[in-house]
Amino acid sequence: MTYILKPQLHHPKLPANALGFTRRDYEGSVSTLCAGCGHDSISASIIQACFELDLPPHRIAKLSGIGCSSKTPDYFLGNSHGFNSVHGRMPSVLTGANLANRDLIYLGVSGDGDSASIGFGQFAHSIRRGVNMTYIVENNGVYGLTKGQFSATSDRGSKSKKGVVNHDSAIDLVSVALQLGATFVARSFSGDKAQLVPLIKAALSHRGAAFIDCISPCVQFNNHTGSTKSFDYVREHNEAVNRLEVIGPRSPIHIDHEPGTTELVTQHDGSVLALHKLGVQYDPSDRVGAMTFLQQRQALGEIVTGLLYVDPEAQDLHDGLETVDTPLNALSDRELVPGAAALEALNASLR
Amino acid sequence: MTYILKPQLHHPKLPANALGFTRRDYEGSVSTLCAGCGHDSISASIIQACFELDLPPHRIAKLSGIGCSSKTPDYFLGNSHGFNSVHGRMPSVLTGANLANRDLIYLGVSGDGDSASIGFGQFAHSIRRGVNMTYIVENNGVYGLTKGQFSATSDRGSKSKKGVVNHDSAIDLVSVALQLGATFVARSFSGDKAQLVPLIKAALSHRGAAFIDCISPCVQFNNHTGSTKSFDYVREHNEAVNRLEVIGPRSPIHIDHEPGTTELVTQHDGSVLALHKLGVQYDPSDRVGAMTFLQQRQALGEIVTGLLYVDPEAQDLHDGLETVDTPLNALSDRELVPGAAALEALNASLR
Amino acid sequence: MPKPLTRTNDFVVKFANVNGSGSASANGLFAKAILRMGVPVAARNIFPSNIQGLPTWFEVRVSEDGHLGRRGGVDLMVAMNPQTWDRDIAEIEPGGYLLYDSTKPLPPEKFRGDITVVGVPLTQICNAAYNDPRQRQLMKNIIYVGALAALLGMDPAVVEALLGEQFKSKPKLVAGNIEAFHLGRNHVLNHFMPLSLKLRHSDKVGDRIYVDGNTAAGLGCVYGGASVCAWYPITPSTSLAEAFTDYCEAYRTDPETGKARYAIVQAEDEIASIGIVIGAGWNGARAFTCTSGPGVSLMQEFVGLSYFAEIPAVIFDVQRGGPSTGMPTRTQQADILSAAYASHGDTKHPLLFPQDPGECFEFAALAFDLADRLQTTLFVMLDLDIGMNDWLTTPFAWDDSRKLDRGKVMGFEDLESGRDFGRYLDVEGDGVPYRTLPGTHPTRGGYFTRGTSRNPYARYSEEGSVYVDNMERLLRKFETAKSLIPAPVRRDAKRATRQGAIYYGSTSLAMSEALEVLHTQGRDLDALRVRGFPFSDAVFEFIAEHETVFVVEQNRDGQLRTLLMNEGGIDPAKLMPVLHFDGSPITARFIADAVGRRMAQGEQVTEAAE
Amino acid sequence: MPKPLTRTNDFVVKFANVNGSGSASANGLFAKAILRMGVPVAARNIFPSNIQGLPTWFEVRVSEDGHLGRRGGVDLMVAMNPQTWDRDIAEIEPGGYLLYDSTKPLPPEKFRGDITVVGVPLTQICNAAYNDPRQRQLMKNIIYVGALAALLGMDPAVVEALLGEQFKSKPKLVAGNIEAFHLGRNHVLNHFMPLSLKLRHSDKVGDRIYVDGNTAAGLGCVYGGASVCAWYPITPSTSLAEAFTDYCEAYRTDPETGKARYAIVQAEDEIASIGIVIGAGWNGARAFTCTSGPGVSLMQEFVGLSYFAEIPAVIFDVQRGGPSTGMPTRTQQADILSAAYASHGDTKHPLLFPQDPGECFEFAALAFDLADRLQTTLFVMLDLDIGMNDWLTTPFAWDDSRKLDRGKVMGFEDLESGRDFGRYLDVEGDGVPYRTLPGTHPTRGGYFTRGTSRNPYARYSEEGSVYVDNMERLLRKFETAKSLIPAPVRRDAKRATRQGAIYYGSTSLAMSEALEVLHTQGRDLDALRVRGFPFSDAVFEFIAEHETVFVVEQNRDGQLRTLLMNEGGIDPAKLMPVLHFDGSPITARFIADAVGRRMAQGEQVTEAAE
Ligand SMILES: Cc1ncc(C[n+]2csc(CCOP(=O)(O)OP(=O)(O)O)c2C)c(N)n1
Numbered sequence A, B: 001m002t003y004i005l006k007p008q009l010h011h012p013k014l015p016a017n018a019l020g021f022t023r024r025d026y027e028g029s030v031s032t033l034c035a036g037c038g039h040d041s042i043s044a045s046i047i048q049a050c051f052e053l054d055l056p057p058h059r060i061a062k063l064s065g066i067g068c069s070s071k072t073p074d075y076f077l078g079n080s081h082g083f084n085s086v087h088g089r090m091p092s093v094l095t096g097a098n099l100a101n102r103d104l105i106y107l108g109v110s111g112d113g114d115s116a117s118i119g120f121g122q123f124a125h126s127i128r129r130g131v132n133m134t135y136i137v138e139n140n141g142v143y144g145l146t147k148g149q150f151s152a153t154s155d156r157g158s159k160s161k162k163g164v165v166n167h168d169s170a171i172d173l174v175s176v177a178l179q180l181g182a183t184f185v186a187r188s189f190s191g192d193k194a195q196l197v198p199l200i201k202a203a204l205s206h207r208g209a210a211f212i213d214c215i216s217p218c219v220q221f222n223n224h225t226g227s228t229k230s231f232d233y234v235r236e237h238n239e240a241v242n243r244l245e246v247i248g249p250r251s252p253i254h255i256d257h258e259p260g261t262t263e264l265v266t267q268h269d270g271s272v273l274a275l276h277k278l279g280v281q282y283d284p285s286d287r288v289g290a291m292t293f294l295q296q297r298q299a300l301g302e303i304v305t306g307l308l309y310v311d312p313e314a315q316d317l318h319d320g321l322e323t324v325d326t327p328l329n330a331l332s333d334r335e336l337v338p339g340a341a342a343l344e345a346l347n348a349s350l351r
Numbered sequence C, D: 001m002p003k004p005l006t007r008t009n010d011f012v013v014k015f016a017n018v019n020g021s022g023s024a025s026a027n028g029l030f031a032k033a034i035l036r037m038g039v040p041v042a043a044r045n046i047f048p049s050n051i052q053g054l055p056t057w058f059e060v061r062v063s064e065d066g067h068l069g070r071r072g073g074v075d076l077m078v079a080m081n082p083q084t085w086d087r088d089i090a091e092i093e094p095g096g097y098l099l100y101d102s103t104k105p106l107p108p109e110k111f112r113g114d115i116t117v118v119g120v121p122l123t124q125i126c127n128a129a130y131n132d133p134r135q136r137q138l139m140k141n142i143i144y145v146g147a148l149a150a151l152l153g154m155d156p157a158v159v160e161a162l163l164g165e166q167f168k169s170k171p172k173l174v175a176g177n178i179e180a181f182h183l184g185r186n187h188v189l190n191h192f193m194p195l196s197l198k199l200r201h202s203d204k205v206g207d208r209i210y211v212d213g214n215t216a217a218g219l220g221c222v223y224g225g226a227s228v229c230a231w232y233p234i235t236p237s238t239s240l241a242e243a244f245t246d247y248c249e250a251y252r253t254d255p256e257t258g259k260a261r262y263a264i265v266q267a268e269d270e271i272a273s274i275g276i277v278i279g280a281g282w283n284g285a286r287a288f289t290c291t292s293g294p295g296v297s298l299m300q301e302f303v304g305l306s307y308f309a310e311i312p313a314v315i316f317d318v319q320r321g322g323p324s325t326g327m328p329t330r331t332q333q334a335d336i337l338s339a340a341y342a343s344h345g346d347t348k349h350p351l352l353f354p355q356d357p358g359e360c361f362e363f364a365a366l367a368f369d370l371a372d373r374l375q376t377t378l379f380v381m382l383d384l385d386i387g388m389n390d391w392l393t394t395p396f397a398w399d400d401s402r403k404l405d406r407g408k409v410m411g412f413e414d415l416e417s418g419r420d421f422g423r424y425l426d427v428e429g430d431g432v433p434y435r436t437l438p439g440t441h442p443t444r445g446g447y448f449t450r451g452t453s454r455n456p457y458a459r460y461s462e463e464g465s466v467y468v469d470n471m472e473r474l475l476r477k478f479e480t481a482k483s484l485i486p487a488p489v490r491r492d493a494k495r496a497t498r499q500g501a502i503y504y505g506s507t508s509l510a511m512s513e514a515l516e517v518l519h520t521q522g523r524d525l526d527a528l529r530v531r532g533f534p535f536s537d538a539v540f541e542f543i544a545e546h547e548t549v550f551v552v553e554q555n556r557d558g559q560l561r562t563l564l565m566n567e568g569g570i571d572p573a574k575l576m577p578v579l580h581f582d583g584s585p586i587t588a589r590f591i592a593d594a595v596g597r598r599m600a601q602g603e604q605v606t607e608a609a610e
C-alpha cells in the first residue's frame, strides 16, 4: 500500500515540487562531517535530485555501510527510513530489503573503503545480480573516518598526507561495474553538481543496478598535492564525455543543443535521458566500447566522467527470480501459508 | 637456508630431471576426486611443469581454499608443504606465507566458488598487491564439493544439471585480473595439457601475481548440454591466441616456427617465453588491448585461451614493501630485537 | 562360538559401501521396506566429505519397540567395501552376522570365528545378468537387498511395491529392478537358511511419516511465512534451502501468473546471506538463512547488528563436527556457545533445539513468529543427524486458524493517529519496542537504523546513561523471551529419584532408550528435554529439585552446561557432563554406560535391578 | 554555598571541547606540565566517533599519591563547548570550580550556586592578539592553559620548556605559543586570586614514562620479534599498527641497505588480516594483527582454523563499547567471551590481560613466544582506555640475554637425523606437537596442513577415535598453557578477610584506589589481578580461600566471571559481579560504592572504619 498525503507547507515561500514538497522536506539532520567535505555536496545533490524527481520521501529507503560517507544518509531524506549497517555490507542488506519490497526505491551510499576494500565482494555480487538500486560510492581514495589510510581506489603512486607512496594497483569501480554487468554506470565529481544531479536522477529512475562512482575529496586527509583525489587534481583531469538532462515521463522534450549532438534514451519508467555529447565520440549504449574507452583514457591519466553506460531495457533481480508484483512483505497469511489441507497429501507421500 | 639433497632414485628406469628427480617425486597422494574430473588433469600438468622446471619440490608451498579443486594440492607435490585453508581465503594465507619467506615458490590452487564467490575480495586484493605467486583457478562453473550449485563464473543463461537457468552476470576472472593489475594472465583448459603445462611453467617462473583461469569440467555436475563449462562446449568454443614454449634460463633457444610468428619474452629469472602466434594478431604485452580483445571475443561466445598478458619487468609486493633479501622467517634475534640500549633513549623521550 | 543372535524386529544392520556407487538408494529401499512392513526403523547415513570413491556407511536400526536412536553395535554387517573390511568386520557383535560378496575368495583370517558369515557371489550374479558397467554397479546393490530380504524374511511384495513407486515414470526400470531383487533373493533362498534375525509384519509405525529434518524445516519455513531465503551451500545444511525451494515451487507459486511468492538467493557467501536476511527482516519480510558452523562464525558481526539494532532474523544451524572445517559430514552439537553468545560485546540470542524432523517443522514455523516478536536473530539448532537422516516422526499438522504473529509493528493508522513512536522505547515494559516498516507513512515513523548507540527515539547518542538504559532493556527483552521459547519437556522416572538428566536435540531418542536401560538397572533419573534458550524457570526448578543433574550433549566442552551455569547461576558441581563427540550420533549404550558408571561410583543406584 | 574545595596535587580537571579544534594538544600540554612538576597525572580523552565538530572531553587526574585510575567527579571544569554546557556544569563537585570563556555574557541560570566560577574572556583576548582564524582557534587553547597555570600555580618555566621541545623544529612557533600562554596567565594573575586547588613541585613521578598502551604494545611487537603485521584500520586499535610501523622504521631498517626487516600490510579487511597472519605464522614468521570487537567477530572462522590446525597467531583486541558498532570511541572489556571461545565447534584460546602500557609492552613481546610455544592464536586484550590514553608507567626494559622462544620446530638436522616427525604427535605429553617449516628438507617433514580432522601424521581421517584423540590432546595443550600464562598478582588485605576480589586489565588502578577506600571503611578484601586465560591453579585457590569473591569488570554480562565458573567449576553464587559498562573507564568511587554496598548488605564489614 502506498499512502500519499499532501505535505503541510512549513515554508510557504520555498518552491514546491509536483507533490507539494519543498527542498527542505528532503533534508535530514545537520551534518557532522568536516566543513568542506565532498560528501556533503553529494548529499545536497541527492536532495536536489529527489526534489526534482517529485519522489515521495518515504518511498525511498537509504542504506549504507560504515564510514564518513556511510553516515551521510542521516543528513538527507529525514523522512525516509535509513539503515546504517556494518562496514562493507550495505549491498547485501540492500539486496534483502529490495527482495522484501520491490516497490520502494533503494539508494545505497558507500565509501571507497566500504565498497572497494572490505566490501568489494558484496559490491561485485550485488551488481552482477542486477539489484534494482542506485549505488553511489563517495570516493575519496582514503578511509576518512579512521583518519586517512589509503583505500583500494587510491592510485598507484599517489601520496598520502604523511607522504607515503601507494604501491598497490587501484581498483577502478567503474570498470569493474561495467564488467560485472551493471546496467547504468556513471562517474561524477562532488564538486560538479550540474553534472551530478541529473546523473542521480537518471540512476534513481533506472530499473536495475545503477552505479555512480562519485569522486568526493576528503578535505581532512586527502586534499593535498600528490593526491589524485584532491579537488585540484580532479578538476584538472576531469574529462566529461557527455552532459545529461533527465526529462520526466510526462514532460515535453525541448532540446536546445545542436542537432545530432543529443541522443535520447527512454528509460523503463518513461523518463527520457537527453545526452548531450561533448567533443569526443562516445556511445553509452556500447558496454565493450565503454570499457575500452575508459581503459585507454585512464592510461593517459584522465578521469572520465559522465553517463558511461546505460541499458534502458535492463532486467533486475526480481525479473530473474520471477517474483510476484505484490511486495513480498505485503503478502497475506493466506498467500504465504499453504494450510492444513496441503499437508495431508504431503504426509501421505512421506510414508 | 636452502638444502638440496640428491634424491634417491626409487625408480631408476623413470627419466630424471636436472635435479635427479623423476616425475614420481612430484606426485602426491592418490586423488579422491571423481574419475574423469578435470581437476585431476590440472594436477598432472602441475606435476609435469614442476618436473620439467627442475624445481626442488620442497621449495614450493602449495596453498588452497576449500572445494574439490582445493583438495588437489594433496594429490601433487607430496614432498612440499601444503595448506588447505578455509573457504575463499587462500589468497590471504598465501600472502602471509609469502611475506614470511620470499624465497619459496607459492602455488595457490582454488576453485571458481572459492575465488569468484566467497573469495572474490581476497582474489582481487592479492592480485592488486602483486603477490609473487601462481594462482590457478580450476574453473568448472559450479560448486563441485557441495553438489553442483551455480558459482559466480557460470554464464548467464547456462543451465544447471537440474535444468535451472542462471540469471546472474558471470564474473570473468581473467578480465578482472587484468584490470586489477595482474602481471601474468592466462586462460587454459584442463583438457589441453599441451597448452597448460607451458603456461604453468611460465607462471611459476614469473615474478609477481600470475593468474591462470583453467577451465576444468566437473564430470559429476556440470558436463551436460546447456552447460558452458562442459568438455564438449569448451572444445567447441576454445580460441587459443598463442602457443607457448618455456625455455630455461640457461637453455639454448631453438625456434622451429615461421619467422615473424614467434615472440620472445625474457622473464625476470632469465627464462624465455617463446610465444608462437596462432592466426589472430595478439599482443600479450598490451594490457588494454588484451582487455578489449577479450571483451570483444567473449561477446561472440568464444573462450579465449593462451598467454593473454605478461609483464616480464613486473614488481612484486616485496618490492613495494622494500623488504630485506633475507626471508623474514630467517632473521636472527639480533636482527629482530633492538635490545635494551634502544630503550634508554626511547624512555627518555616519553618523560 | 557364541550363540547366533536371535531377534525379531529388533536389530541393527549396517551397510559398508563406496560413495557414488548408487548404494544409497538401495539401502534406502531396504529401510523403507521394513517401515512398510509396519516395523519402526531409523536409518543413518555416514558419508565422507567427497563425491565419489570413498567409504560410506548406512546404519539401519530396526526396532518394533520404537527405539530409534542409535543403539551402538552392529548385528548384521553388509560389507561391500574392501577398503574398510577389517574395521567393518570388527564392529559386528559377537554372535552377529556378515553378508559379503563372495565372488572373489577371501582368506579365512579375514573373518571372525564368533560370527555367522553369509557369502553371496553378488558380482558374479550381477555380471552374469548385466553387461553395462553402470547397470552392473547399480543392480548389484539391488541384488544384495534381495539377498537380505531372503535372509531376514522381508516381504517381497513390499519391495516390489516400493520399486513401483520409485520408478513410476519409468516402468522399464521397475521390472528391471524387481528382477535384480529376485536374483539376489532367489540365490539366498536356494543356498541358505534364513537368519535368526527376523522381520515380521507389525503395526507399530502408525501414521508416522519418514522424513529428514532439513526437509521438515524447509517446509516449516513455508508455513512460518518466510518469503526471503538467502543461503550459501554447506554440508549438512544445503538440503534445507533446497527443500524450501521445492516446497515454495509447490505451494507458493501464484496460481494465476505462475510467479513466485518468495525470493531465494544463493548468495556469494554466508556474510552476504545473513546480510540479505537482515535487510529483508528490516523491511518486513520474514527471512532466513541456513548454514553450519563455519557459516555461524562468519555471521557473527551481522548477528551482533541484529541484536543491537533489533532486526528479526532466523538462522538454521545444521551442526556438523567442528572446530574449523572439522568433520564436515559428521554430527555434533558444538555450536551452542557460538550461537548463544554470537558476536563481540555483550550479546545473547535465543535458540531452539528441535529433537526430530517433527519439531524441525514446528520450530521452523515458530521461529519466524518469535523473531518478529523479539526483533532479534533466532537460531534453530539442528544437527547433521536430524537434518540429513530420515526419521520416523509425527505427521506434519497445521492449525488453519493460526495467524502469523508479526510482533510489534506500527502501521499507517497508528502513526496517523499520532501515537508516539520511539523505535527503542519500552512501551509495555517487556523490553520489546515497536518498529515501523519503510514506506509506511509519508511524514511519520521514519527513523535511522544503526548499530551504534542511540536513544529511545533512535537518535545517535554517545551518552553513557542512554547506552546503559538500552542495554538493560535488551536484558529485559531476553527475560521476555523465556516465556516465548517452547517449554522444556519433563519426563519423570517411575520411582522417585534425586538424580536428573538434561538433554536436547537429536540426543532425544538415544536418551529415552538409555533411561529405560538405566531403569532396568535400578538407576532412575528424572529427565528434562530442553527445547530452547533462554531457559525458563522450569529448567532451573528441575535442577533445584535434584541432587545431581547429568547434562548429556554431543560436544567436547559441555556447551549447554555452560549456558545452564551461566544463565541460571547453577553450581557446576551439580551438573555432570556426559559428552559424546566423535562425530557419530550418540548411542543409548554410550549414555547408559556413562551415566550408569558415574551413578555406580556415587553409589547412586537407588534400587536393585528389576 | 559549600566551602570551595581545597586540595593540593590531588584533584580532577576536565576539559570540554569540540573535536578538530586543536584542543587535544593544549590539553596534553597541561597534563604533561604537571608531570614535569613531578606530580603524577592520568589523562583520559573522551572523544566522539567523527573527525570534526562534535563534543570531546579530556579528563586529567592529578594525584600526588599516585591514584591514577579514574576517581569519579570533576573538581575543575574547563567548559569550552556551549553544546555540552549544561551537563558539563552539572558534573562539577559541590565546592568545585568552573573556568569558562566569558567573552559572551551568559545568563545567571546557566551557572550553579555551589561552585566557584572563573570567567576569562578568552575569545576576546585571543581575537585582540591574532587575526588568522586557524591561529585564533589554536591559540585560544594555549591561552586557557595559561589561565589555568595562574589559577593552579603551575610553574610557567615547565610549560615554556615543553613548548620548546614540542616545536623544536619550528622556533617561531615556540615564541608564539609562549606568548599566548602568558596572555592567559597574565590576565588571570591580574584579575583573580589563585584557586584553592593547587599544584606544587613534587618528586613522585620518578623514572616513570608517560605513554599509551597501543604505542607500548606496538613496541612490544618489535621486541617480541614480530616481522609480519597485517591489519585493518579500526578505532581504537589503529594506533597500535601505526606505532609498530614507526618503531620498525626506527629499529628494523637494515643499516646497510635501508631495507625493511618487517612487512606491514594494510589488508582489505579483518578476514584478510588474520589470514595473512596465519599464513605467515605457518611459514615461521612471527605475525600479528590488531583490531577491535567487529574485527574479532569477523576473524572467528580463521581463529578456529588456527586452533585446530595449530598455527601460531597473535591478535591484539583493543576493546571498545559493543555490541555491533556500539560505542566505537568508548571503552569496555566486553569481548572476553568472544575471544576466549572464538569460532564454532569446541575451541578455547589463551588470552592476556595487560593492566597498563608497561604490561602492554611486556605482554606483547611475550605473546609471540607463547603463540609459538602453544601453536595457536593468542589474544592480547587491551581496551580503549589503556590503548589510547597516555598512562604513567614503568619504563620499558629488556633483558638482552633473552632469546626468542620459537617453540617446538624440527629443523633440517632433526629431520635428517631420522627423528620421527608426526605433525600432530604428542611426543612430550604436554599436548604440544612438533612442526616443520616449509622448505626445510627436500624429502622429509613435508605435510599437508588442514582444518579437517587428521591423524597424528597429518593424514586426512574421518575416524571418530582419531578425532577424539586429537581433541583431547588439544585440551592437554590448553592445560600446558596454564603454566605459561603470567601468574595472577595477589594483593592481600592488611587484615585477614574472607572476602576477595578479582579484576583485570585497565580496572587495575581504580581497583587499587577502591581497595584503599574500602579499607578505610573497615571493609577489607584480598585482591587478585588475573593476567591471562586459561587461569592457573592459583586463581582457583584464591577463590577457594574466600567466601565471596567480587569479580570486577567493564562489561554488562560478567564475562570473566563466566570463564571462571566454566573453567574452574566455581559455584556462581560465590562470584559477585561488579559491572561497569557505560563506556567510560571504571572509577574508584564506582567500585568502592558497589562493593561497599554489597558488603554492607551482607554485614560483611569486618571492623569499624579506622
Ligand atoms: C568491521 C569493521 N572494520 C573496521 C571498521 C572501522 N572503519 C570505520 S569506517 C572505515 C573506513 C571508511 O572508509 P570509506 O568507506 O572510504 O569512508 P570515508 O570515511 O572515507 O567516507 C573503517 C575501516 C569498522 N567500523 N568495522
Ligand SMILES: Cc1ncc(C[n+]2csc(CCOP(=O)(O)OP(=O)(O)O)c2C)c(N)n1
Pocket: B066, B067, B068, B069, B070, B087, B110, B111, B112, B113, B114, B115, B138, B140, B142, B143, B144, B145, B146, B151, B218, C232, C233, C234, C235, C270, C294, C295, C298, C325
Ligand atoms: C565458510 C564455508 N562455507 C561453505 C563451505 C562449503 N563448501 C565447501 S566447498 C564449496 C564450494 C566449492 O566450489 P569451488 O571452489 O568451485 O570448488 P569445486 O568443488 O567446484 O572444485 C563450499 C560452498 C565451506 N567449506 N566453508
Ligand code: SF4
Pocket: A032, A033, A034, A036, A037, A038, A039, A068, A069, A140, A144, A145, A217, A218, A219, A220, A221, D051
Ligand atoms: S574526514 Fe574526510 S571524509 Fe570524513 S568528514 Fe572529514 S573531510 Fe569528509
Ligand code: SF4
Pocket: B032, B033, B034, B036, B037, B038, B039, B068, B069, B140, B144, B145, B217, B218, B219, B220, B221, C051, C052
Ligand atoms: S564433483 Fe565435480 S569437481 Fe568434484 S571431484 Fe567430482 S567431477 Fe571433480
Ligand SMILES: [Mg+2]
Pocket: A067, A111, A112, A113, A138, A139, A140, A141, A142, A143, A144, A151
Ligand atoms: Mg573513503
Ligand SMILES: [Mg+2]
Pocket: B067, B111, B112, B113, B138, B139, B140, B141, B142, B143, B144, B151
Ligand atoms: Mg567449482
